[in-house]
Amino acid sequence: MSTTTTVTTKPHYLILDGLRGVAALMVVIFHIFEAHSTSHLDIVVNHGYLTVDFFFMLSGFVIGYAYDDRWGTITTGNFFKRRLVRLQPMVIMGMIIGAICYYYGESKLFPMIGTMPVWQLLLIMVIGFTLIPVPPSMDIRGWQEMHPLNGPGWSLFFEYxxxxxYALFIRKFSKTALAILVGISGAALLHLAVTSPTGDVVGGWSITPEQLYIGFTRLMFPFFAGLLLCRVVKISHIKNAFLWSGLLLVAILTMPRIGGADHLWINGLYDSLSIILIFPIIIYVGAAGAVYNKTSLKICKFFGDISYPIYITHYPLIYVYTAWVIDNKLSFSQALPQALLLFVGAIVIAYASLKLYDEPVRKWLVKKWGN
Known part of the structure; x- marks a missing residue:
């Protein structure tokens, strides 16, 4: 979709693609273990939910890098077309997979499924294609999600x-104005995290006032901090950048819950400091590295290719798996074969969706709409 020499000659941050893939795989692992937890205090890969905040920051950095210097050659309409071409086909695929899996999740956990007529399922699927959120009154699962066929759609809603x-207003901000916005957003994020009744930043998936507040707070700092990071840092060179940034990201996400039930604010502080301080370091290190051998190049490219497809298609499988685990009261060791099958299956579905659907559809859309 590149149209200018400026864009095609820019170096591509391949390691950032690899980090996006690492985060996406960690999301799948987090959700698998979540099915076996007794509460938010004992989930293995306990901070896997922070991948959403990492994705937001990475998106802000990449958007700034790709578009900040292009507004003399592209229009706002062209920008929106490009973002739709990049994101929307897999949104549709995720909703289709969610509809296919829906009735297989009927269980004690989701008793509403057994009462839902097919026409209502199809209506929610079509609405989901647009990413327009549905209110709790239209929920067909019971979790009050704005996208009950594919929960992670909420983060794409906020991404849009x-x-x-960015396109209408914030791209025009000076570095100072952007820094002020990021500072205010960071303070709001810190306040949300340390005062949260659950001791974390989890939330944003419903259009209730409380959940919308969480969603906007989780969006504003990381996305625009990523944009600010792109504008102000001078990238140097760091050896073994993918190794160090990847290990740091995994360490942040797998950190056990801290503070316990008696000191929830401690975990909230961990969440906020991870987003505000550590994630920018990870992105900087990733941007400062280079890939020199074919094996690393293939790994980063593969991880980058499947990152978005696996994120937006895996959760319908999680609904079914979670319902099965709860109904049968299974421990992780008892469900391990199925958990491994889910993990591998999610990767296969993501890669097949990418190659057989997403890439051809995006190529067709580019030809139809023009570069």
Whole structure:
């Protein structure tokens, strides 16, 4: 979709693609273990939910890198077309997979499924294609999600909001104005995390006032901090950048819950400091590295290719797996074969969706709409 020499000659941050893939795989692992937890205090890969905040920051950095110097050659409409071409086909695929899996999740955990007529399922699927959120009154699962066929759609909804804010307003901000916005957003994020009744930043998936507040707070700092990072840092060179940044990211996400039930604010502080301080370091290190051998290049490219497809298609499998685990009261060791099958299956579905659907559809859309 590149149209200018400036874009095609820019170095590509291949390691950032690899980090996105690492984060996406960690999301799948987090959700598998979540099915076996008794509460938010004992989930293995306990901070896997922070991948959403990492994705937001990475998106802000990449959007700034790709578009900040291009507004003399592209229009706002062209920008929105490009973002739709990049994101929307897999949104649709995720909703289709969610609809296919829906009735297989009927269980004690999701008693509403057994009462839902097919027409209502199809209506929610079509609405989901647009990413327009549905209110709790239209929920067909019981979790009050804005996208009950594919829960992670909520973060794409907020991703689009960030893109709209960037294209219409914030791209014009000076570095100082952007820094002020990021500072205010960081303070709001810190306040949300340490005062949260659950001791974390989890939330944003419903259009209730409380959940919308969480969603916007989780969006504003990381996305626009990523944009600010792109504008102000001078990238140097760091050896073994993929190794160090990847290990640091995994360490942050797998950190056990801290503070316990008696000191929830401690875990909230960990969440906020991870987003505000550690994630920018990870992205900087990833951007400062280079890939020199074919094996590393293939790994980073593969991880980058499947990162978005696996994120947006895996959760319908999690619904079914979670319902099965709860109904049968299975421990992780008892469900290990199925958990491994889910993990591998999620990768296969993501890669097949990418190659057989997403890439051909995006290529067709580019030809139809023009570069």
């Amino acid at each position: 909001i960030a893109n709209i804010l």
